[in-house]
Amino acid sequence: MADCDQEQDAQRTVFVFDCRWESDDGRERSARAVRIGDLDFPAFLRAVTQEFSIDSEGTFVLTTTDRKEITAERFAELKDGNTLHLLQSVDQVLPTATKERILFLPHYDTLIKSGMYEYYASEGQKSLPYALAELIDNSLSATASNPDVRTIEIRLLFDESQGKPAVVVLDNGCGMTSKQLNNWAVYRLSKFTRENSTFRSDHADYVRPCPVPRSLNSDISYFGVGGKQAVFFIGQSVRMITKPASSPDVHELVLSKEEFERKEKNKEDIYCGFIRNRQPGDSSHISMEEERFLHGFIREELLKEHFTAVVVTGVQQEHIAFLRSDFYTWTRELAHVYHYYIHGAHGNDRKSTYHDPKMTKINIQVCLMERSKLPRMLNLREVTDDMQTLYINSAVDTFEFRAHVGGDGVVEGTIRYHPFLYDRETYPEDPYVITTMPADDDDECVVVSHEGRGKRPVFECYWNGRLIPYTTISEFEWCAWPKKSCPLPVECFSRISGVLFANDHFQVSTNKLTFMDLELQLKDKETIFTRVVNGQEQRVKIQKEFFQWLKDCHEKWDKQVKFMYFQGTTVRTDV
Amino acid sequence: MADCDQEQDAQRTVFVFDCRWESDDGRERSARAVRIGDLDFPAFLRAVTQEFSIDSEGTFVLTTTDRKEITAERFAELKDGNTLHLLQSVDQVLPTATKERILFLPHYDTLIKSGMYEYYASEGQKSLPYALAELIDNSLSATASNPDVRTIEIRLLFDESQGKPAVVVLDNGCGMTSKQLNNWAVYRLSKFTRENSTFRSDHADYVRPCPVPRSLNSDISYFGVGGKQAVFFIGQSVRMITKPASSPDVHELVLSKEEFERKEKNKEDIYCGFIRNRQPGDSSHISMEEERFLHGFIREELLKEHFTAVVVTGVQQEHIAFLRSDFYTWTRELAHVYHYYIHGAHGNDRKSTYHDPKMTKINIQVCLMERSKLPRMLNLREVTDDMQTLYINSAVDTFEFRAHVGGDGVVEGTIRYHPFLYDRETYPEDPYVITTMPADDDDECVVVSHEGRGKRPVFECYWNGRLIPYTTISEFEWCAWPKKSCPLPVECFSRISGVLFANDHFQVSTNKLTFMDLELQLKDKETIFTRVVNGQEQRVKIQKEFFQWLKDCHEKWDKQVKFMYFQGTTVRTDV
Ligand SMILES: Nc1ncnc2c1ncn2[C@@H]1O[C@H](COP(=O)(O)OP(=O)(O)OP(=O)(O)O)[C@@H](O)[C@H]1O
Ligand SMILES: Nc1ncnc2c1ncn2[C@@H]1O[C@H](COP(=O)(O)OP(=O)(O)OP(=O)(O)O)[C@@H](O)[C@H]1O
Ligand SMILES: [Mg+2]
Ligand SMILES: [Mg+2]
The missing domain is CATH 3.10.20.10 (Ubiquitin-like (UB roll))
Structure with a gap:
């Protein structure tokens, strides 16, 4: 050492x-x-x-x-x-080579700067929700084998009378041993490369999860970077507090930018720190006035068998502003990202009363606390207007399929039909779409396209059950309007929405914002698409099946009422 | 230590x-x-x-x-x-807390895996050229103060009779001292954070470059990760060989995945290695048969005062295949990325004979060597069909502007007009665009849009003079078709192409594939656009000026010949 x-x-x-x-x-x-x-x-x-x-x-x-x-x-x-x-002299030629020993430890910016460049805004979207998502991912993994309810709380402590602003993500998951907490801090140590115990004899290697419907396997970690990138994107300091069921002790670790800078200045070892092992509820080490909110927080530990809390402080002002003022936007986005974890494999179908009894309930609870205001609480399950909920509840029929790519890559897919009813398309609007509207334009001039989907891509894409937000797929050849000799009107093709559920065969970028090559792999000519009916795969001509389904939908559901042959106004005199 | x-x-x-x-x-x-x-x-x-x-x-x-x-x-x-x-017993409560000292050095995957997830394919583009670009960036920086010609060679040594395949990037730049070579290996040590000398007394802090036209400042490094990400994306091992003018010695450093794995297995320090200091031309340490191509290579050192060579081996098979078979594609893409470095601020205007005498010539030379074939050589300056060359040479007029965003952010911009001539648009086609063409379609059915630009965005975006390939900007409000009350036909708006040159105020992602928020910043309402005429900025109503320019272009250059009033076929009897 x-x-x-x-x-x-x-x-x-x-x-x-x-x-x-x-x-x-x-x-x-x-x-x-x-x-x-x-x-x-x-x-x-x-x-x-x-x-x-x-x-x-x-x-x-x-x-x-x-x-x-x-x-x-x-x-x-x-x-x-x-x-x-x-x-002999400064510029003498070297008669023989010398071997100079050097060190090339990564600079600490490796830990604290990565997030900054990873979660940048894309196409006008705010990226903070996706940093929070990394912490929720970790909590989902940690609570995967909870026998009872899985609780993930996001607490925004913005009441300055209680100390400096903090973003806290808290779960009732398995917690970490002090060895695992040490591993947490090691950038890029992933589940594939790490030792979980001091002793080889206890060593448990990573086991790939069994296939489950829509890959809702809660195994959403991969690179060993997510948590670190997220906390240092959100703020400047993190306090990890955790207790595994196997131990009566709480383990606590603080990493902070300030501390790294101090160590560099004093030429101390950078990647060295202390884990505090202590009794649950013992907050005697919290002395700073600024952190007094931690006393109450630590007292809560006495009620818990196992948990993990990620406490981020030094939160950037712009993040605080966004989290307060755009509460509706980002909670809705998170409800979208975890839609199928929250609502189960069938999603938030408000007409259905079916609930998978095998699935442990996952509560993702948000709580915003501000000075002299009532706390604002929201369970993400209560969000009723995230895009998936809108798609599911405005659809009249679904077409299920599966794609097999080389190796063990499996993608489940669903296409939904949103019919034309009487006088309008029922395809849900996406409130995210930013319509640039010149300031000096009259209202009359704004032409809103009413062709259902418009230019939006058909498919949103999930990885291990979790949305990968910046990857969408426009369409596949077999579900696109064929341009020639099509018995169906082109509008029908703009009345479909879709979801893809990729398993962990597919790779995502380290920030989990995009897939690396989902589209390329799916569009490979070796890829086999099958239709799924009542859970059974059928090897059929997918395009033919899809067209038939689309035709049926069109004939059965699209209701166009036209008032033709206007003949003048008749005044009823009998009322 | x-x-x-x-x-x-x-x-x-x-x-x-x-x-x-x-x-x-x-x-x-x-x-x-x-x-x-x-x-x-x-x-x-x-x-x-x-x-x-x-x-x-x-x-x-x-x-x-x-x-x-x-x-x-x-x-x-x-x-x-x-x-x-x-x-006293295994589950006794801790009476007081303990402080456990831990280490959390980044895993070596930090160095060797980053590239893998950074340069993934996007929208069907192959990303290998952008990994090579990182090495060219470094060579551009290193040759920035060469008084004479700046030479950057990309040698692909794929002649297996000479040893294992290697990708080499070689420049006649300033080279690195052994301290700098040590720094090179430190992941995320950037020009802003590093010490360049063992001695504080020699310490030269980073100086931001002075503004130059189109930000062609050769200062294309930022994060301290580019080189490492690139080499480990391309292959499994890198040998850096360098000599600064200030020293008679050559410094050499090898980093390899295999060696990291060996050290991990033996529980040796991972981030520790040796720099070899030796005479130029001394290849006595190269003993492996596989590396025998290095003897000749090292002998070349005797002819050079200063240089840097990056020798990548363990090159992935798919990369070798791509570099061989798509030689035309990737060299053309690199010619596009460095267009303005190669051709100067005015670009490759083949009609003009003007050459900036102040600019030192930059040769980026590619050489592909395969077994029993003649070497394939190409100076990127010879590429005549990269998109910028096509845009510049098919344009009849340009509209120059500048954008000032908060602080010191400056973007220079050019819009070019590609007229309609007689029977067709002259807007250059982009051969990159992948047209998905269903295999069983008749030729007749493919409808190619002939509206000039089509759906392509207007602007390609350069950062410090170097293309950031995945960021494009569709248009600005002031150069878009206003939809109502526009005296100009809509086609004119699809006859413009554009380039933006951002300075280092703007941030790019660590892989230099995208800007973080160029578009957001430019579309901020505080951003001021000015027109530039003969190098002079004019505070004008940019939209009005642009429309006037577009109108002039349309009237002056668009030549539409229509044969109207068809009156039947006349047979000439006089021939
Ligand atoms: N809330 C938590 N409860 C228990 N363990 C956790 C928790 N958060 C993180 N960990 C542990 O710390 C490790 C590192 O987390 P981190 O998010 O940094 O990387 P990762 O999840 O392994 O990979 P990725 O980069 O894909 O997120 C996790 O693998 C997990 O073992
Ligand atoms: N060809 C070269 N000649 C001289 N010095 C070089 C060369 N290549 C790299 N270096 C030195 O090594 C450093 C590290 O290079 P690297 O590309 O890894 O990161 P960077 O260029 O500093 O930042 P970025 O991540 O933006 O590329 C450079 O800053 C430079 O000082
Ligand atoms: Mg994680
Ligand atoms: Mg670089």
């Missing part, structure tokens, strides 16, 4: 290669270590003279490997481990 | 906290170090008994901080630096 904080100045050692002439056997020479801790420059020169048996007439020069001559001034700046060349 | 390779087993020490009861003063206790290197389990227990003065009746248990009891078997697995709790 590298030493974290001890001053090693007294032991400063440099490595000196004698490069004045070739060694007798022509082979590489190794460096000799010279202690410089307690020497001044003349004493150092004497030590070198002695070490290399240089006689009093011998002229020599010491340089860095960058050929900077070591002078008295520069000598004072030499660091432990530096490599030096002993030469 | 942490020790790289020494076995420290003999010095193994664990830290033991006495948690049996509260300390007399109620304060936190510190851990006591217990050497375990040469002890067996009973001896260890005796040592603990002694250290904590436990009398022979005293019962105690030792656990990890995860409350795993230390048994003889587990004792053998304890690692140097582990923290233990001394308890």
Whole structure:
């Protein structure tokens, strides 16, 4: 273990290669270590003279490997481990090569800056919800084997009278052992590469989850970066507080930008810290006024067997503003991202009373606390106008299919039909779509397209049951308007919406905002599409089946009423 | 400096906290170090008994901080630096908190996996050219102050009779000192955060470049990740070979996935390696048959004052296949990315003979070597059908403007007019656009839109003079068809193409594939657009000016010939 904080100045050692002439056997020479801790420059020169048996007439020069001559001034700046060349002159050619030992630890920006460049706005969307989603992902994974209800709370503590603003994500999941909490902090240590215990004998390797409908397997972690990127995108400091069921202790770890900067300034080891192991409910270490909201929070621990809390502080002002003022927008977006986790594989079908008894209930609860206001509470299940809910409840029929790509890639798909009723399309509007409306335009001039879907892509795409928000797929060949010889009117094709559920065979980008190549893989000619009826796969001509279904939908559901042959106004005199 | 390779087993020490009861003063206790290197389990227990003065009746248990009891078997697995709790029983409550020292060094996947998830295909584009671009970016920066010609060579050594396949990027730039080469290897150490010298006295802080036309400042580095992401996207191993003018020595560093894996397996320090300092031309360390192509390569060093070579091996098969078979595609794409660096601020205007005398020539030279084939050579300047060349040479007039956003953000812009001539649009086709063409369709049925630009966005976007390929901007309000009361036909608006040149005020994603918020910032209502005429900014109503320009273009350049009033066929009898 590298030493974290001890001053090693007294032991400063440099490595000196004698490069004045070739060694007798022509082979590489190794460096000799010279202690410089307690020497001044003349004493150092004497030590070198002695070490290399240089006689009093011998002229020599010491340089860095960058050929900077070591002078008295520069000598004072030499660091432990530096490599030096002993030469006849500064620009002498090296007779044999030297091997200089170097360190290349990643800079701490690796941890704290990644999020900044990962969650940037795309197409006018605010990205903060997707950073929160990373923390919800982790909580979903952690609560996966809860026998009882799975609770994930997002608390926004913006009441400044209780301390500085904080964003907290809290779950009643399995918690982390102190070893796992240590692993949490290791950037890019993923479930595929990590050891979960100090002891090999306890070692549990990663097991890929079994297939479940719509891949709602709660196994939404992959890279070992999500949590870190998210917290340092949201704020400047994170306090992880966790308790696994297996231990009576709570483990706590703080990482903060300020602390990293302090360590760099003092030339301390950067990637070194402390986990506090303590009793549940013990908040005696919280001394800062600013953090006094933590006392009550820590007291809650006494009621819990196991939990994890991610407490982010140093929250950026613009995030606070967004979370307060756009409460409706971002909660709705999260309800959309986790729609199928919240409502089950069939989604939020408000006409149906079916509920999967095997599925443990997942509560994702949001609570916004502001000064002298009532707390604002919302269970994401209560959101009734996220896009998936709108699609599901305005559809009159569905077409289910499955796609198999090379290897074990499986994508389940659903297409829904939103009919034309009497005088209008029932295709739900997307309130996200930003209509740029020139300020000085009259209202009359805004032409809103009423062709159902309009230019929106057909498919939204889920990965392990969780929306990957920036990837959409316009359509497949077999469900697109064929342009020629089609017995169906083109409008029918704009009355469909769709969802794709990809399993973990497919890869997503580290920020989970896009799929890497879902579309490419699905559009590969080797990919096989089957229709699914009552859960059974049928090897059929998918296009033919789809057209038949679309035709049926059109004939059965589209109701067009036209008032033709206007013949003038008749005034009823009998009323 | 942490020790790289020494076995420290003999010095193994664990830290033991006495948690049996509260300390007399109620304060936190510190851990006591217990050497375990040469002890067996009973001896260890005796040592603990002694250290904590436990009398022979005293019962105690030792656990990890995860409350795993230390048994003889587990004792053998304890690692140097582990923290233990001394308890009365395994599930006793902790009377006071303990502070456990942990390490959280980033996993080496930080270095070798990042690229994989960064350069994924987007919209059917192959991303390999953009990984090569990261290396070209570095070479552009390195050659920025070359007084003479700037040469960047991309050599694809695919002649297996010379050794394993390699991708080499070579430049005649400033090279790196061994300290800088060490810095190169540090993930996320950026120009803003690094020290360039061992000595503070030599320290040169980063200086932001002065404004130059179209921000062609050659300062295309930002995050400290580009090179590493690129090489490990392309292959599995990289050899950096470099020589700065200031030193007679060549510095060489090898990083490889295999070596990282070996170190992890042997529990050696991961982020530790060796720089070889040697004479130019000395290839005596290259012993592997597979690398014999390096001998000739290293011999070339004798002709150069300063240079940097990035030699990537372990190149993925699919990349090799793509580089060979799609030579035309990717060289054309690179010519597009660096168009303005190659051709100067005015671009590749083939009608003009003007050349900026102040600009040092930049040669980006590609050379593909395959077994028993002639080498394929191409200077990117020779590419004549990259999109920018096509736009520039099919345009009849340009409209120049500038946008100022809050702070020091400046974007230069150009709009070009591609007229209708006689019987067709002259707007250049984009061969990149993938037209999905159902296989069983007749040719007759393919409707190709001939409305000039079609649905393509107007603007391609450059950052510090270099294309950011996945960000495009459709249009601005002032250059879009206003839908109502427009004196100009809508087709005119589809005859414009455009380029934007953003300076380093704007941020790009770490993979340099997209801007973070260029569009948002430009569409902010505070943003001021000015027209530029003969290099002079004019504060005018930009929309009015643009419409006037477009009208002039339309009237002057669009030539529509219509044969009207068809009156029947006349047979000429006089021929
Ligand atoms: N709420 C939590 N409860 C229990 N363990 C957690 C929790 N959050 C994180 N962890 C642990 O910390 C690890 C690291 O989390 P992090 O989100 O940084 O990466 P990841 O989930 O492994 O991968 P990804 O980059 O895909 O998110 C997780 O794999 C998990 O073991
Ligand atoms: N060809 C080269 N010649 C000289 N120095 C180089 C060369 N390539 C890289 N370097 C040095 O190594 C550093 C790291 O390069 P790398 O591409 O990994 O990151 P960066 O260029 O600093 O940032 P970015 O992530 O934006 O590319 C550069 O800043 C530069 O100092
Ligand atoms: Mg995660
Ligand atoms: Mg770079």
